[in-house]
Amino acid sequence: MPPDAGPSVVIELVDAGYATSVPAGDEQIERHPSRHAVIPKVRAQLRRVAGDLFTPHTVPIGPYHHDAGSWLLTQEKKWAVDDLERRGVDMSALKQMLHRLQSSARGYYTHMHGDHAMDSDEFCSMLLHDGCYLLGFFVDYDESQQPTGIGSPSSNDRQNIGSSDNTVVRDILYLLENQIPLFVILEIFECSRAQGEETPALKCIAGPVEEVLQKQLYISKKCRTPSSPTHHLLDLVYSYLTSRQEEEEPTSTVREDTPTGWCCWRRATEYHRRYAHLVYSYLAPQQQQQQQQQEEPTSTVQEDPPTGRWRRATEYRRYADLLFKPRAFDAGDEWTILAVRLHGRTLSIPHLRIDSHTWTLLRNLMALEEHMEARPVTAYCYFLSQVACTAEDVELLRSAKVIEHFLGSDKSAAQGFAGLCHGVALDIDRLDRNYLKPMWHGMEKRCGVRAHNFKGFFREKYCSNVFYPVVFFIAFIVFGCQVVQSIYAVIAYHKPNSSH
Secondary structure: OOOOOOOOOOHHHHHHOEOOOOOOOOOOOOOEOOOOOOEOOOOHHHHHHHHHHHOOOOOOOOOOOHHHOOHHHHHHHHHHHHHHHHOOOOHHHHHHHHHHHHHHHHOOEOOOOHHHOOOHHHHHHHHHHHHHHHHHHHOOOOOOOOOOOOOOOOHHHOOOHHHOOHHHHHHHHHOOOOOOOHHHHHHHHHHHOOOOOOOOHHHHHHHHHHHHHHHOOOEOOOOOOOOOOOOOHHHHHHHHHOOOOOOOOOOOOHHHHOOHHHHHHHHHHHHHHHHHHHHHHHHOOHHHHHHHHHHHHHHHOOOOOOOOOOOOHHHHHHHOOOEEEEOOOOOOOOOEOOOOEEEOOEEEEOOEEEOOOHHHHHHHHHHHHOOOOOOHHHHHHHHHHHHOOOHHHHHHHHHOOOEEEOOOOHHHHHHHHHOOOOOOOOOOOOOOOOOOHHHHHHHHHHHOOHHHHHHHHHHHHHOOOOHHHHHHHHHHHHHHHHHHHHHHHHHHHHOOOOOO
16 A cells, blocks of 8 residues: 555545546646545635635634634644543654645645645644544543543533534535545544454444434434545535435326326327338338438437426426425435435425525535536435425425425525525436436426316315315215205106105
8 A cells, every 4th residue: 555545445546646627717726536536615606606605604624714713723623632642642653644644635625726825744734633623523532541631621521523513513514615535534533543443433433424414304314334435524424415316217107197098099199100101111102212211310310308497396286286295214214305206296305404504515515516427416406496496385395394494484495495506507408417307307297288287276276275175075065965856856756656
């Protein structure tokens, strides 16, 4: 193994030495391990739209925000380093190890020049302090035999990441620019762990992250193994959210979404068309057949219809007769919020809990996906930002228990959804990037069927209130009684009682 290589979770990517360009204006991009492993600066266009969502509030980590920390935070990072030294960690060997790894660590950052330029000692010091500080949020040390220095709080005085302040969780886990390579944290942990400890280092870090995502209802309660390689904490969050990409069946077909009589008519006309073409091939002149064969390849090539914009939730309810429901899972199922499914007239969406940090997480995940081929989170955000873009749509989804928000009003939530994808581009016609493409076409077909238009309009106008079904039921009973009375009146008229 090369002396400057990271651990096994990232070794093959670090050794690969891959150079690529990131859409970040006219600035020069340095070499970094891979498109997936980079810790880039967010594009200027995204930062102009929502710069606060990419900026740490209390805990700056890494070179991009190194100078933004407060004095108290700087002291806490120094205490974290001192805490490891009191546990018997050889700090000289640890610093030498970080010096050997700094070349690989620098390769993760795309903008280590200009305002973010650091010399070797400054960069290694940043890795040491930030790595030790972050490690205290994920690992609980035994303090029984280790005295605590005067004026220096122990690591146990700091809360675990699962019980920390929401702002701390936001800064540490959810921000793309606010990261250091994960292998640095793992190497520091390996130097500080007790002899004979067999728990994988990655599992010790990934476990608390998984608990945070489970509490926020982003993923299921089922425990899962973190994917490898994982390059930083936000990448670890991303691996959990995209760990379960289900292979959905085609969402809608003509046979499912149209009346039976229409299907029979289509099959009959298709049969007669093929029969007529067969007769024509025998009776048509040879010259005309050759001309038709030459034109046939261009005329028979059919391209997939283009994918368009999602309709609003209220429009799907009215024109496609769609029913929105929270997707139900069994206790042992593995799922994430991306598992959207269309089955018949029911659109099942995993329950999404929205707070002030939801937009931060989704925005940073989309910025991370700009350096990947598959973009499931971006496709999911496109779907939500267009389906729930007005207060009326948010009210519909909230009443259906599909979303739950803790914002001031439905209008505030709708504004958040509507602005979620500003500055973000996605090739929606590519299935490898837009996993919801078949679902869009299936729902669009339903909107083009008049039977669904009528049923959706009728349900929205006359069945939206509980009072209306009761009135229709009573009217139906009264109508039935009138029919029965009329029948008996006719029978009594034609067959009078013989006793009279």
